[in-house]
Amino acid sequence: MITKQDCVARDAQDALAPLREQFDLPDGVIYLDGNSLGARPKAALARAQEVIAREWGHDLIRSWNSAGWFDMPRRLGDRLAPLIGGKAGEVVVTDTTSLNLFKALAAAVHLQAQGPNAARKVIVTERSNFPTDIYMAQGLASWLERGYSVRLVDSVDELPAAVDADCAVLMLTHVNYRTGYQHDMAAITAHAHAQGAVTVWDLAHSAGAVPVDLNGANADFAVGCTYKYLNGGPGSPAFIWVPARHQASFTQPLSGWWGHAAPFAMAPDFAPCDGIGRALCGTQPVVSLAMVECGLEVFEQAGMNAIRAKSLALTDLFIALVEQRCGAHPLGLVTPREHARRGSQVSFTHPHGYAVMAALIGRGVIGDYREPAIMRFGFTPLYTSFADVWDAVEILRDVLDCEAYDIHASRGAVT
Ligand SMILES: *Cc1c(COP(=O)(O)O)cnc(C)c1O
Numbered sequence: 585m586i587t588k589q590d591c592v593a594r595d596a597q598d599a600l601a602p603l604r605e606q607f608d609l610p611d612g613v614i615y616l617d618g619n620s621l622g623a624r625p626k627a628a629l630a631r632a633q634e635v636i637a638r639e640w641g642h643d644l645i646r647s648w649n650s651a652g653w654f655d656m657p658r659r660l661g662d663r664l665a666p667l668i669g670g671k672a673g674e675v676v677v678t679d680t681t682s683l684n685l686f687k688a689l690a691a692a693v694h695l696q697a698q699g700p701n702a703a704r705k706v707i708v709t710e711r712s713n714f715p716t717d718i719y720m721a722q723g724l725a726s727w728l729e730r731g732y733s734v735r736l737v738d739s740v741d742e743l744p745a746a747v748d749a750d751c752a753v754l755m756l757t758h759v760n761y762r763t764g765y766q767h768d769m770a771a772i773t774a775h776a777h778a779q780g781a782v783t784v785w786d787l788a789h790s791a792g793a794v795p796v797d798l799n800g801a802n803a804d805f806a807v808g809c810t811y812k813y814l815n816g817g818p819g820s821p822a823f824i825w826v827p828a829r830h831q832a833s834f835t836q837p838l839s840g841w842w843g844h845a846a847p848f849a850m851a852p853d854f855a856p857c858d859g860i861g862r863a864l865c866g867t868q869p870v871v872s873l874a875m876v877e878c879g880l881e882v883f884e885q886a887g888m889n890a891i892r893a894k895s896l897a898l899t900d901l902f903i904a905l906v907e908q909r910c911g912a913h914p915l916g917l918v919t920p921r922e923h924a925r926r927g928s929q930v931s932f933t934h935p936h937g938y939a940v941m942a943a944l945i946g947r948g949v950i951g952d953y954r955e956p957a958i959m960r961f962g963f964t965p966l967y968t969s970f971a972d973v974w975d976a977v978e979i980l981r982d983v984l985d986c987e988a989y990d991i992h993a994s995r996g997a998v999t
Pocket of ligand 1: 680681682683713714716717757761786788789809822
């Protein structure tokens with residue numbers, strides 16, 4: 585039997601525990617939704633004040649140079665790169681994940697169209713992928729009007745065979761947003777390459793959550809979010825990774841002036857710059873972009889291996905406690921028990937999942953709900969303690985034992 589004292593003792597031994605001090609979390613809240621919107625680094629408030637009052641308010645347009653606004657997508661990309669196994673000059677922080685996927689997919693399709701696999705016209709992905717990933721692929725395929733289509737695969741077991749002689753691009757989300765299932769990036773990339781396909785990886789639920797080694801896996805392109813585990817703030821710009829080996833041939837259709845070789849030459853024809861800047865399009869949301877740095881600074885104080893070890897300990901503990909204390913209730917574990925296949929979240933189904941989650945949120949345990957019937961709990965080692973896990977499960981047990989949830993509760997626009 586695991587006790588609360590065991591959890592408190594683990595917190596006392598936890599080398600990452602002091603990092604919680606760097607986040608502002610309200611009293612009375614156990615925040616298990618950092619997989620959807622990361623908590624606020626305390627430093628972000630002072631940084632926002634500086635950007636708005638001094639850089640914008642006082643220095644005005646001079647800040648594009650003097651405050652380094654123009655270089656920020658590259659500078660932040662270089663700071664983010666080590667978290668995903670990228671090198672300096674391979675990542676920019678810019679635009680949204682959806683837009684970056686469009687660019688990466690277009691580049692992947694172009695790469696294939698130039699080579700011996702030009703006849704391949706299928707983009708393979710999973711039906712369980714995050715919808716925007718599928719929608720962006722469908723949008724690109726139909727706008728190209730060159731016979732491209734999207735093939736949706738229903739299970740991981742069917743993936744290898746789906747990467748066949750028609751498959752141009754395999755686009756996968758590394759950690760599934762709903763189940764927390766983590767793909768074997770290196771093995772799948774090797775298989776795709778052996779079959780002649782190019783890979784695009786979405787790291788929305790991986791960056792800052794699990795160790796990722798894009799170069800080690802020899803992946804082709806990748807994108808991801810900064811507002812989830814990286815704590816960049818609501819709607820903060822996303823990132824795109826293009827490895828050095830693909831940069832010279834990298835081309836994408838959103839050829840805005842920020843990707844031009846000489847943006848201030850104001851030439852009428854597009855000529856791409858060298859390097860990762862080709863992935864840029866236009867002017868960035870500077871205030872929001874600046875916040876990303878505050879999140880990345882915390883990661884530089886804790887290696888991904890330590891974060892991963894604590895993440896697995898937290899998710900193992902959560903699963904064990906739910907099974908120990910809520911075993912009489914119809915909860916179904918959706919997330920893999922196998923460590924290598926697990927991201928940094930735990931999902932349970934419950935027939936009244938939405939209502940139970942609403943009740944938990946009402947009592948300060950903030951997770952979220954995803955169709956069908958899935959309660960998601962995200963675990964962020966930078967600011968979640970073992971005692972939090974204990975307390976969250978106690979509240980879950982109480983809500984379930986007392987049936988303290990309203991199955992007729994109305995739903996907000998965002999669940
Ligand atoms: C969160 C998430 C997104 C979000 O895309 P936006 O363009 O930021 O809305 C995309 N893909 C996956 C897999 C995600 O988890």
